[in-house]
Amino acid sequence: MRTDTGQVFRLEDYRPSDYLIPRTELRFVLSPDSTIVTATLTIRRRDPSERGAPLTLDGDGLVLRRLELDGMPLAQDAYAATPDQLVIHAPPAQAEFTLAIETEVAPSQNTALMGLYRSNGVYCTQCEAEGFRRITYFLDRPDILSVYTVRIEALRQEAPLLLSNGNPTENGDLGGGRHFAVWHDPFPKPSYLFALVAGDLGVVADHFTTMSGRKVSLGIYVEHGKQHLAGYAMDALKRSMTWDERVFGREYDLDVFNIVAVSDFNMGAMENKGLNIFNDKYVLADENTATDADFANIEAIIAHEYFHNWTGNRITCRDWFQLCLKEGLTVFRDHEFSADQRSRPVKRIAEVRTLRAHQFPEDQGPLAHPVRPRRYREINNFYTATVYEKGSEVVRMIRTILGAEDFRKGMDLYFERHDGEAATIEDFLKAFEDAAGKDLGQFALWYHQAGTPNVTVTSSHDAAAAQFTLQIEQSVPPTPSESRKRLMHIPLAFGLVGSDGRDLAYAAADGAAVEDGVIHLRKRRHTVTFSGIDERPAISLNRGFSAPITLSVEQRLEDQLFLARHDGDPFSRWQAFNTVMTDALIAASRHIRDDRAPPFSPAIAELATAVLGDDGLEWAFRALALTPPGEADIAREIGSNIDPDAIFAAREALLRGIAQVNADLFAAAYERLADSGPFSPDAASAGRRSLRNVLLDYRSTLAGGADLAARHFHAASNMTDRAAALTVLAHRHQGTPQALEALTRFEKTFSSDALVMDKWFAIQAAAPGPAAVEAVRGLSAHPAFSFGNPNRLRSLFGTFFSGNQTGFHRADGAGYALFAETILEIEKRNPQVAARLATGLRSWRSLEPKRQELARQALVLIASTPGLSADLSDIVERTLA
C-alpha cells in the first residue's frame, strides 16, 4: 500500500520528460507467487544535445532482480533502486540506449487490484492510472508513447489463453507443460493502456468488417460455461463499431478486438488497446439474471470502452490533469450512442438524473473540483462524476454552441491534428475554435472553474406593448480554494409556451444573443425582451438540460402544471412534473418535522392521471415522469439542516396520496402492461416493464400491498420484475412473511451467482429505517459476501453509505460508526475502493446539527488513523477541510 506522503501534483508544474521510450519489449514468466517481468526499454533523449540529466523511472512496491544497460550489468553506484523508484545517475551520452530491467511480482498477493493480479485464477492487469509501475520501472506517465511487444510464458494447463494488446504474432510450445505467445501493438501507447490476460476462459467469437472492408476478429472471454451470457455484449460491440463509423467517421485499426470479463475489478471497465478488460457485471446478462438497467449499462459501457480507441487511445492525454479530455468526451459519445439506440428523450432524462444525483453533490460539497483539476494528491480519486459526467455536459454545450455540423468539423480537425499524440484541453478547444471560427475563451471556464452555476430568472409581460421580458442573473457559488468566480458562457435553451401549448414566435429578442432557441448568457445580468408576444407565456427554460446549472425561476404552480402537460420539449416536460413533486415534497417534509400532516395539492395526483393516460408518450417516459424524486434528490434540493426521516415520511405520503386517488386507474394499467410474449431487452419492452414496476411501487403503499408485491415477485419471469418486487417487499413491507419468504427464495435460487447475489445484498442494504445498520453488519458475514471483491463491497456497503438515507444516517450515529470501521478494514486490502466508499459522507455538512457532529467524528476517526493510504487520506482530509 502506498502510504500518504502528502505530495501534491500541480498542473502548472508539467514539463516534458527528458527521456522518451520509443520501444518497449516485455517478457512475462507467469506464476502466481513469483512472476518474472523483463522489460527491455529503448530509451532516447528527447533533446539529443542535452546531456547529464539523470533518468528517473517510477516504481511502486517493486523488487529489482537485474539491471543491464546496453547489454552490460550496471555498476552498483551507477544507479539507485528503491521499491518506488529507479534512478540511473548518468545515462550514456549517445542519443539512444537500451535498459533491461528484471522485476519480480506476486500477482496472487495483489489485493489492491492495480498492476498484475489474479481474479478467480485468471492473470489480469489494471494499469490506469499508475498501475504499470507496479509491474516494472517505467516513465509511467501518459505522454510517454511506446510501441510494445509482449511475450507471455505460462503453464499451458493453468493458462491456455495468453492475451495482450495489439495483434498476435507468434505462439508455441516451450516443453515441460509451458507455452508462450507474442503480441505486437503497432500503435504507440502510454503505459496505462498496457494489458495482459492469461488464464483458462471460454470465448464468444465473432467478426466485424470495417467501412474500408477490413475484417476484425472479435472475442469476448468469460468464465467457462458463461458464454451464453455474453451475446448481448457482443451485439452491443458490433453496434458500437458501426455507430462510430457512421456518426464520427472512426474506424477500428487492429486485426483483433478482445474483451475479457473478470470478477474482481476496481472500476467498470478499461479501454486497454485492443484488449478491453471489464468488470463481469458489465458483460454478463440474460433475462434471468440481469435487469433492464443492467442491459442498458452493458450497452453503454461496451460502447464507452470501444469509443476510447479513438478518444483516449489514438489521441491520449498529455498528463492526468487532462483526464476529462478522454473521459468527458467518451461519455458524451456513449450517451449519444445510447440515445440513438434507444429513446433520446428518455436517455436524456436518465443522464440528468444521474448528473444531479452524483455530480451536483460533488460540485456543491468539499470534494468539488474543476472538470480539469489543477492539483491532486492521488489521481485515482479524480475518476469522478465531475470529470466524467460534467465533462460530457461540457462537450454537449460545445455542440449546442457550434451546431451539429461545425461540431463534427471540429471533431474531425481534432482527430486530424492530434492522432498519435498526447493532447490537452487547449488543443481540443482550439480545434473547435478553428473549425467554426468561434471564440471559446469564456466558454473554457467550464473546464477551469468548479461549482454548479445558478441562474435566477424573473419575467414580466406588458400586454399593451406585446412585450415579454426575462431578467436573468448568473452566479457561481464559491468552492474549495476558489472563492472568486468569473462569469461563464451559459447556453440556455428555452421556449415561450402559449396557451395552446405551442411555442410562441417572437418578432425580435434584445438584450442577449438569442440564436436558434438558445439564450447565450455571458454577463452577470441580462434583460431579454421579446417583442410580438400578445399573451403571457409559460417559460420553458434549460430545455434538454442545455447547461448543467441549477435554476431558480419564479413560476406559478399553474405554469408548472401546464408545462408538465404541454411543453413541446420532452425533457422540460419531465422536469416540470419533477419540479412540482419536488416542491411538494420539500413543503411536506417541513410539515412532518413540525408534526403536522403533509398537505398535497390534488393537482399532483391529477397530473399523474393525465401522464399515465397519455398514450402519445413512451412507456419509459411515463415511468420516469411518475417516479417521484428520491430521498437524496429531495435532500439536495433542501440543501441544509437535513432530516432524512422527515424526507422519507414525506415521500411515502406523496406516493400513497397519488396511489389512493388513482387506485382504479393504476390497477387497470398495471394489468394491461403485464408481460406478453418472450422477453426482449429492447428499450420499448424495458419501458413497459419500468412503468409497470413504478405502478407496483405506488400500489404497494395501499392495503394489500405486500400481497400484491409477493404475487409480482412469484409471477416474475425476468430479473427486472423480480428485483422490483423484492425491493418493494424488503423496503416497504420489511419483516412481513411475504418479504422474508421472497428474500429466502431469491437467496436459494441465486446463491451460486455472485452478480445476482449483489442485487440481494444491495436491496437489503437500501432498506430504509433504523434496523439497516445491524442488517448490513450481519450481511457482511454472509457466506456469499467477501471483503476482497469490489462488487460485493459496493453492493453492500456502497449502497448502504450512498443509497440508504434513513438507515445510514440513523440519528444515533451507528451508521457512521460502521462506516469508519468498514472503510479502515477495506483500506488494508484495497485503498482505492476504500477511498471511493468514503465519499459516502461527502455531504455531511448539509445534515442537521446532531447527525453532522456524529458524521464528523467518524471522519476524524479515519483521518487520525496512522499510516493511512494516499487514496483514503486525500478523501477524508478534503472532506473535513
Ligand code: ARG
Ligand atoms: N478509463 C476507464 C474508463 O473507461 C476507467 C479507469 C479508472 N481506473 C482507475 N484506476 N481509477 O472509464
Ligand code: ZN
Ligand atoms: Zn472512460
